[in-house]
Amino acid sequence: MISEHKLQLLGAYFDGETTPEESAEVEGWLESCPDSRAEFERLGNIKLAMATRVDTEMQQVDFGALWKNIESEISKEVPVRAPVVEDTLEESGSVWQKIVGLFSGQPLVPVGAMALLLAAVVMGTGDELKLDGGDANDGAPGTELAQGAATSEEGTAQENGGELLEAQSHLAFVSGVEYESGTVFVDQDMDDPSQPLIVWHIENEGAEPSQGG
Amino acid sequence: MNISSQKPSESNEAHDGVQKRKAEAELIERAQGGDQRAFQALVESTQQKAFAVALGYCKNRDDAMDRVQEAYVKAYRNLTRFQGGSSFYTWFYRILMNACIDFSRREAKRKKDVGYEDGLSSGSDPLVSTTGTLENANPGKSLANKELGEQIESAMAKLSDAHREILVLREVQGLSYEELSEILGVARGTVMSRLHHARGKLKGYLEGYVGQE
Numbered sequence: 001m002i003s004e005h006k007l008q009l010l011g012a013y014f015d016g017e018t019t020p021e022e023s024a025e026v027e028g029w030l031e032s033c034p035d036s037r038a039e040f041e042r043l044g045n046i047k048l049a050m051a052t053r054v055d056t057e058m059q060q061v062d063f064g065a066l067w068k069n070i071e072s073e074i075s076k077e078v079p080v081r082a083p084v085v086e087d088t089l090e091e092s093g094s095v096w097q098k099i100v101g102l103f104s105g106q107p108l109v110p111v112g113a114m115a116l117l118l119a120a121v122v123m124g125t126g127d128e129l130k131l132d133g134g135d136a137n138d139g140a141p142g143t144e145l146a147q148g149a150a151t152s153e154e155g156t157a158q159e160n161g162g163e164l165l166e167a168q169s170h171l172a173f174v175s176g177v178e179y180e181s182g183t184v185f186v187d188q189d190m191d192d193p194s195q196p197l198i199v200w201h202i203e204n205e206g207a208e209p210s211q212g213g
Numbered sequence: 214m215n216i217s218s219q220k221p222s223e224s225n226e227a228h229d230g231v232q233k234r235k236a237e238a239e240l241i242e243r244a245q246g247g248d249q250r251a252f253q254a255l256v257e258s259t260q261q262k263a264f265a266v267a268l269g270y271c272k273n274r275d276d277a278m279d280r281v282q283e284a285y286v287k288a289y290r291n292l293t294r295f296q297g298g299s300s301f302y303t304w305f306y307r308i309l310m311n312a313c314i315d316f317s318r319r320e321a322k323r324k325k326d327v328g329y330e331d332g333l334s335s336g337s338d339p340l341v342s343t344t345g346t347l348e349n350a351n352p353g354k355s356l357a358n359k360e361l362g363e364q365i366e367s368a369m370a371k372l373s374d375a376h377r378e379i380l381v382l383r384e385v386q387g388l389s390y391e392e393l394s395e396i397l398g399v400a401r402g403t404v405m406s407r408l409h410h411a412r413g414k415l416k417g418y419l420e421g422y423v424g425q426e
Contacts, residue, residue, distance in 0.1 A: 008406065008409040011408060017390045050365060051384065058265070061278065066256075067256055070282055070286055074252070
C-alpha cells in the first residue's frame with residue numbers, strides 16, 4: 001500500500017514537476033519498491049489511453065468543414081451600425097430609446113406600444129427597411145445592414161436623406177424569421193452597440209404588428 | 214530574469230514566444246475589427262486543442278465538434294471584450310468549457326427525463342459506429358482502440374467537471390502545472406492535489422485496463 005503523499009509525488013515526478021531533491025527521492029522508490037513501479041506504469045497507461053482516444057478521433061475530423069461552419073455563422077453576426085443612424089441620433093435616438101426602454105426585458109410588446117412606434121416612424125425617427133418584392137440591386141451605401149440581424153438577401157439598401165433606410169428585396173431574414181412582405185423597422189441602442197438590434201416587423205402596414213429581435 | 218545568463222536555446226525560445234504573442238495580438242486586433250481571415254487564423258491555431266478538450270465532455274466527435282463550433286462563434290461575437298490580458302486560447306478556453314459543461318448537463322438531464330438507458334456498451338454507440346475506417350485499416354488494433362475508447366469515455370463521464378477538466382488539460386494537452394494553475398485559477402498545490410485525485414478516480418473506473426492494483 002502506497003501512502004497518499006507517495007502517490008502524489010509519483011504523479012508529479014511522472015509529469016516532470018518535481019524538484020531535483022524530490023526526483024532523487026522518487027527514483028529511490030522506483031528502484032526499491034515494486035508497488036511504486038506498478039503505480040508509475042499505471043500513470044503511463046492512463047495517459048496513453050487518453051491520448052489514444054483523442055488521436056483516433058482526431059484522424060476522423062474535418063477541420064476544414066469546421067471553419068466553413070463557423071464562417072457561415074459569424075457572417076450573419078457582423079455588428080450592425082448603419083451609418084444612416086449616426087445622422088439622426090441627436091433627433092431620434094432619445095425617442096427610440098424611450099420607446100425601447102418602456103419594454104426592455106419584455107418578451108412580448110403590447111399592441112398599444114405599436115402606436116408609439118408608428119408615431120415615431122411617422123415623425124421620421126426610425127430606421128426603416130421596406131420589403132416590397134422589388135428588383136434586386138447591389139452596392140448601395142447601407143449594405144452593412146445586409147450582414148446584420150436584419151438582412152436583405154439579393155437586395156439593396158439605400159440611404160435616403162440620412163433618415164430613411166429603404167431596401168428592396170425578394171426576401172428578408174429578420175432574427176431567423178422570414179418575412180416576404182411588409183415593413184421592418186430596425187433600432188439599435190447607440191449607447192451600447194453591442195446590444196442586439198431590436199427589429200420590428202409590420203405585416204402589410206396597418207395590420208397586426210409583430211416583434212423580433 | 215537575467216537575460217545574459219540564459220542559454221542560447223532559452224533566449225531563442227523567449228524570443229519566439231514574444232514574436233508569437235505579438236503576431237497573435239495583431240490577429241486579435243484585426244479580428245476585433247471584423248477581419249474574418251484573421252479570426253480564421255486564430256481558429257486554426259487552436260482548433261485541435263479545443264477539439265481535444267471538447268472530446269473529454271462529449272460521447273462522440275460530432276458532439277465535440279458542435280461544441281467547438283459553438284464556442285468559436287461565441288468567441289467571435291464577444292471578441293471586442295477580450296482585453297489581451299492572456300493568450301487568445303486561455304480566454305477562449307473558458308468559453309469552450311462553459312459550452313461543454315452546459316452540453317453535458319443538458320445531456321444528463323435529457324437522459325434522466327426520457328429514462329435513457331446507458332447504451333455505451335451496445336452496438337449503437339456513436340463512437341463505435343464512427344471508427345469504420347480504422348477498423349478496415351487494422352482490425353486488431355482498431356478493436357483495441359475502440360474498446361479502450363469506450364472505457365475512457367465511460368470513465369470520464371463519471372468524473373466531476375473539475376477532475377475531467379484537469380485530466381484533459383494535463384494528459385491530452387500536456388499543460389504544465391504552472392499553465393494549469395493559470396488557466397484554472399488555482400494554486401500550484403491545488404493543481405497537484407486535484408490531479409492526483411482525478412487520476413485516482415479514473416484509475417478506479419478503468420480497473421483492468423490500466424493495470425491491476
